[in-house]
Amino acid sequence: MDINFRTGELVNQIADGSTIALVGFGGMGQCDKILQGIRDRFLETGHPRNLTIFHTAGQSDRYNGIEYIAEDGLITRVIGGHWGMAPKLQKLIKNNKVDCYCFPQGQLTHLLRTMANKLPGQISPIGLGTFIDPRINGGKFNERTKLQEDLVKIMKVDGEDFLFYQSIPFDYVFIRGTTIDENGNITTEEEPVKLELLSAAQAAKAFGGQVLAQVKYRAKRESLHPKDVVVPGYLVDGAVIAENVETEHRQLPNSVYNPVFSGDLRTPSNSLETLPLSARKVIGRRALMELNTRSVVNIGIGIPGDVIGSIAHEEQVRSNIILTLESGIIGGVPVGGNAFGIARNAEAIIDHEYLFDFYHGAGVDITYMGAAEIDQCGNVNVSQFGNKFVGCGGFIDITQPAKKVVFCTTFTGGGLEISMENGQISINREGTIKKFTYHVNQITFSGNNAIKNTKEVLYVTERAVFCLTPKGLVLKEIAPGVDLKRDILDQMNFEPIIDRELKTMDGRIFRQESMHTQTEKTLL
Incomplete structure (x- = not known):
């Protein structure tokens, strides 16, 4: 022809x-x-x-x-x-x-x-x-x-x-x-x-x-x-x-062609850089603690896509889980930023729509997603907030059928600055945007649907961890060094339920060295 x-x-x-x-x-x-x-x-x-x-x-x-x-x-x-x-x-x-x-x-x-x-x-x-x-x-x-x-x-x-x-x-x-x-x-x-x-x-x-x-x-x-x-x-x-x-016809935004990302070359594991300690890494570390061995995992854009894969590699737990990206990537170490959707050393690259078959039908064991707004009913908005008309991407397709959803976000936005020392966190400058609000501007994740379907849902930040219950959001953990009233309750537009057994977040999360070096306890 x-x-x-x-x-x-x-x-x-x-x-x-x-x-x-x-x-x-x-x-x-x-x-x-x-x-x-x-x-x-x-x-x-x-x-x-x-x-x-x-x-x-x-x-x-x-x-x-x-x-x-x-x-x-x-x-x-x-x-x-x-x-x-x-x-x-x-x-x-x-x-x-x-x-x-x-x-x-x-x-x-x-x-x-x-x-x-x-x-x-x-x-x-x-x-x-x-x-x-x-x-x-x-x-x-x-x-x-x-x-x-x-x-x-x-x-x-x-x-x-x-x-x-x-x-x-x-x-x-x-x-x-x-x-x-x-x-x-x-x-x-x-x-x-x-x-x-x-x-x-x-x-x-x-x-x-x-x-x-x-x-x-x-x-x-x-x-x-x-x-x-x-x-x-x-x-x-x-x-x-x-x-x-x-x-x-660039292969990636930052590369004309790199054989690593087409699966034609595999890089040594020790060539991957260790992430510096930051609020994003703290969130990723705590989120990773929700994994179980052999979990099939999805990682969304934003904080999850930028840090979860790298932390899993650093903590040597990547071989115990199956990481996936909605673009069709199975395994490897995901690349974040404007190259979200690819991975180094992927095990398989399948058609986009076929991975969504699995997400819709079987549902991943756990998905890590970002959050721009969270309200008292557990609803999450990532699609339209402030002056940003972002869209939902694969967020709804993945979170709705997933067995467990972990939202990863900083507690506030707009200029937040923190520091960590001796396993404790300090809020040096509070963000100007309160992400925990009475009502989200747009419902991208329905808390009511999640409760109806008895889904396990967590909201992980650098200073607190919440879970969704039929009565609303429950504060389960608080970071060491954080003041409950000043740094959490006063920075929310609604009052959460405080767990009677409120725990302190694991101190290993806030230290420079690998979490495995602090104790014999492993992540999985």
Whole structure:
């Protein structure tokens, strides 16, 4: 078959009002050359305009990906899971320049498979009781969108409530690989994650859409190993070759290509740096104490993604647990920051949507997630707070079915400074933002649903640990050196229940040296 490799023609064919699906994760896997071409054409001609953009995970590292097309008039509607690292698009959402629907990342990956079967929508309980629920917000993420149609509805099955996520036909889907042969077959050998390329391509085809790919290399027909082909050529309509890999096809935000992150090179364990002692490390250390041997673990973005994997490696407990990242990573040492979603020395890298099958069906033994706001009912907000229109990502997909949820957050935000000495903590400067509030601005995690399903939920901070009970939040532990009234109760907008057997947090958490060196007791 003939594949169109003419970049200009591919970009120029996109009509006003088109619906386009993007595949990527954070700062990885985006078709930057194609997106740059669309932006350049729009700035020069005013077209294409009024595009609807669909995506599952976040699509930028603050500079690339969806940020290239975050122009007023170019996009009129966005349907996605996360915009935490897309400041230009966040601004369009916040200023009501675009319609914005925020849905759980895993549900969006599964909606692609549903659409590949040409079905009307995806049915799931994921999102009930949160801002996704149409009885609350229906996933409508700004004031402008409240006037628009519902894309998620309540459906009864055998008397139980489910959410029905409506199919959204695409005119185009943009996918990225490493190599394409003359027949259009695509491999992903230098990509750090597999993502949902095949599902997205098949979803587009089911509704008459086109599949445009961006790759680095062209290969002779029938020269690729058949098991390496991720997207078969009959699905591909056009392809763009990224000649300037530095600006158009970086493997990671901070690397053009590193074989460690594609699984082609393993690094020695002793090459990994030890994290300095900080509030984040203190939180991660206490959270890690909730592990059990052979637990299947999920780590979310933020404090968990930045510290949990590294601490597990430092404390030599990584071999006793199975770490996973929602991007499809199994094992290894996760990398945080703007490279969240990858790991050094991963054991397996599977398709994005298939790991969400496990999260939804079996549920991880324990998940570690961040928290921006926590209220007296145990609800947690990570999606929209202050001036930040972040989105939920995979947070709802993972926390709702997980057997145990541990939220990791500093007690206050905005300028918090602490110090540790002799196993005790001092609050040198209190944060200006109280995270424990009467009511969260948006429900991303439902405390009521967690109680209903008898889920174990903890809230771990650098100075206190709470658990969720039917009566509300119970303060279980307090850090050594902290004053209960001044440093905890006075920094909350509601009064928690104080456990009659209030404990002191383990002093090993607040010392520089490894926790294993303090006592024969291990973490697991």
